[in-house]
Amino acid sequence: MSGHFDAYQLACSGIRQLSPYDPGLPIEEIERRYSIHDAIKLASNENPLGPSPRALEIIRARSENIHRYPDGAGFELKEAIAARHGVAMEQICLGNGSNDVLDMLARVFVEPGQNGVISKHAFVVYYLSLVYVHAEIRIIDATHYRHDIAAMAAAVDENTAIVYIANPNNPTGTWSSAAELKALLDQVPRSTIVVIDEAYAEYVVEADYPDCTTWLKDYPNLVVTRTFSKIFGLAGLRVGYALSSPEVSDLLNRARQPFNCGSLGLAAAVQALQDEAHVTRSRELNLAQMQVLGTGFAELGYATIESVGNFVCVDLEKPALAVHEELLRCGVIARPIGGYGMPNHLRVSVGTAQENQRLLSEFARLKAAGVI
Ligand SMILES: *Cc1c(COP(=O)(O)O)cnc(C)c1O
Numbered sequence: 001m002s003g004h005f006d007a008y009q010l011a012c013s014g015i016r017q018l019s020p021y022d023p024g025l026p027i028e029e030i031e032r033r034y035s036i037h038d039a040i041k042l043a044s045n046e047n048p049l050g051p052s053p054r055a056l057e058i059i060r061a062r063s064e065n066i067h068r069y070p071d072g073a074g075f076e077l078k079e080a081i082a083a084r085h086g087v088a089m090e091q092i093c094l095g096n097g098s099n100d101v102l103d104m105l106a107r108v109f110v111e112p113g114q115n116g117v118i119s120k121h122a123f124v125v126y127y128l129s130l131v132y133v134h135a136e137i138r139i140i141d142a143t144h145y146r147h148d149i150a151a152m153a154a155a156v157d158e159n160t161a162i163v164y165i166a167n168p169n170n171p172t173g174t175w176s177s178a179a180e181l182k183a184l185l186d187q188v189p190r191s192t193i194v195v196i197d198e199a200y201a202e203y204v205v206e207a208d209y210p211d212c213t214t215w216l217k218d219y220p221n222l223v224v225t226r227t228f229s230k231i232f233g234l235a236g237l238r239v240g241y242a243l244s245s246p247e248v249s250d251l252l253n254r255a256r257q258p259f260n261c262g263s264l265g266l267a268a269a270v271q272a273l274q275d276e277a278h279v280t281r282s283r284e285l286n287l288a289q290m291q292v293l294g295t296g297f298a299e300l301g302y303a304t305i306e307s308v309g310n311f312v313c314v315d316l317e318k319p320a321l322a323v324h325e326e327l328l329r330c331g332v333i334a335r336p337i338g339g340y341g342m343p344n345h346l347r348v349s350v351g352t353a354q355e356n357q358r359l360l361s362e363f364a365r366l367k368a369a370g371v372i
Pocket of ligand 1: 045096098099100123169199226227228230235
């Protein structure tokens with residue numbers, strides 16, 4: 001062996017420029033760090049009600065078989081998803097979380113040198129997926145934190161392999177209407193894959209909010225992604241999916257790692273999907289508590305970005321990192337989003353009534369004490 005070993009020099013330039021994804025702090029870490037015992041986590045948009053009891057039950061029942069490989073085709077879950085959305089099983093690709101399918105989409109459709117179009121403040125996984133495949137990344141300015149869908153459509157050219165749209169978007173909670181998205185789909189060439197990420201769809205009640213899975217028959221280049229990590233309460237099991245034309249799905253399934261979804265995740269997802277009562281309960285809690293947080297922050301003198309997700313961004317009008325740190329000390333874990341170009345905003349997930357009261361009262365206390 002000769003020469004000096006520098007792994008960073010060997011890595012692709014796109015990867016060298018990245019920093020590792022910031023996954024948010026786990027409760028245990030904060031309790032250890034500050035010697036406290038009642039920390040609450042409002043940092044990762046998880047369902048504060050937890051998983052469906054039906055999901056827990058099947059996990060117990062199936063856990064004795066975890067020495068077996070899972071069903072690599074995910075038959076049971078695909079059957080349930082197909083029934084839910086009125087699509088064929090051939091239109092589904094399962095992912096290890098929807099992040100997995102978002103990443104597969106870039107790997108399958110983007111050649112080096114082609115471009116991908118995303119919005120400023122958009123969910124970071126689109127950017128990461130495009131970096132990995134050496135795409136030219138076109139980041140389109142947002143308007144009042146909303147995706148500017150018309151400007152995104154205008155940025156598409158013959159070299160655009162893919163467009164990623166979050167609807168609603170994380171971290172902003174903003175959303176795009178049926179008319180805006182239809183106009184984009186009608187305008188872009190069929191040679192551009194349009195991905196609409198509907199991770200929070202089940203939370204949204206706005207009349208003009210589209211369920212884009214119903215448009216698949218009209219647009220063969222449309223891909224819609226969904227996840228079991230949010231309202232379905234299975235973030236720890238990592239299951240998500242893409243719906244598309246059968247051809248796109250076939251290609252995604254070629255890029256998919258065999259056995260990318262575990263057996264317990266597959267089984268739990270079937271139950272979670274069918275537990276309508278749990279989903280309704282979760283949606284209603286979120287709607288009511290979103291109001292509580294909006295009013296609470298307004299009373300404290302903070303503006304929030306109107307959100308249809310299960311989280312909301314609070315404008316602190318000064319760097320949010322320091323406030324985040326003070327909240328951690330009193331056991332409240334929120335999410336700073338400086339990495340999203342929003343250094344003065346803090347994202348908080350909507351928790352239970354009790355958790356939200358705790359958050360608001362800690363805010364009030366820190367404010368009264370002049371700490372924030
Ligand atoms: C949380 C989230 C996802 C889902 O990620 P998983 O990999 O399914 O856990 C996808 N898109 C957005 C915008 C999200 O916020």
